[in-house]
Amino acid sequence: DVKVTQSSRYLVKRTGEKVFLECVQDMDHENMFWYRQDPGLGLRLIYFSYDVKMKEKGDIPEGYSVSREKKERFSLILESASTNQTSMYLCASSSTGPRNYEQYFGPGTRLTVT
C-alpha cells in the first residue's frame, strides 16, 4: 500500500526557532513536494524535488529551504520560524512516466508558531 508519512501531526514552535519537517515515502517515487495549505488559498507549492540532491523553488519558497539526501526522504526547513508560517504543511510524492501521475499525500503537519 502506498505510504507517505510525516514526522509530526501537530507542532508548536516559538518565533525564531529552526523547524524541521520530515517526510518519508516508501514507493520509490522520484518526485517529492512540499505544500502549505491555508483557508481560502488552497495548496501552494513551496519546493519540490525530482531526484536526490535536486530541488526546485515553487510558488512561495521565501523563508523555507529543503533537503533531499536520500530518495525516500524530503525535509522542509524553516530557518527562523515566524508567526506567518503558522499553517498546515503537506508533503506529497509521485512517480515519473509518460504522463503526470497523481501525487500521494502524507497526513499533514499542523504547525503553530507563537
Add this chain to the structure above:
Amino acid sequence: AQKITQTQPGMFVQEKEAVTLDCTYDTSDPSYGLFWYKQPSSGEMIFLIYQGSYDQQNATEGRYSLNFQKARKSANLVISASQLGDSAMYFCAMSPANTGNQFYFGTGTSLTVIP
C-alpha cells in the same frame, strides 16, 4: 500562467442525490492532466480521479465522474448518489506536461451532504 478556478466555496446536497463541483483551468500547454482530490476533516488528501487532456472519454471511478469539456477548459466533478461520507473539501488540480509533475490546485469546494 497556469490557473485553476473553483468558484463554489460551499455546496450542499441531499443524500442520494447527484452533485456537480465546478472547475475551470487555464494553460497554454496542449498536454496536461486534471485531477480531483478529496480532503475529509482528518486532513488527508485522497486522490479520486484523473483525466488526460488527450483522453477522448470522460474519466469515471465508481460514483465519481469527470465532465471534461476541453474547449471550455472545464473539468467538473460529478458525484452520483451522494453519501454522508462524501462531506469534505474537494480540490481540483492541473499538471501541465512540461512542468515535471508540478500540480496547480484550486481553492477548493466544501461539500456538505444533508441526511
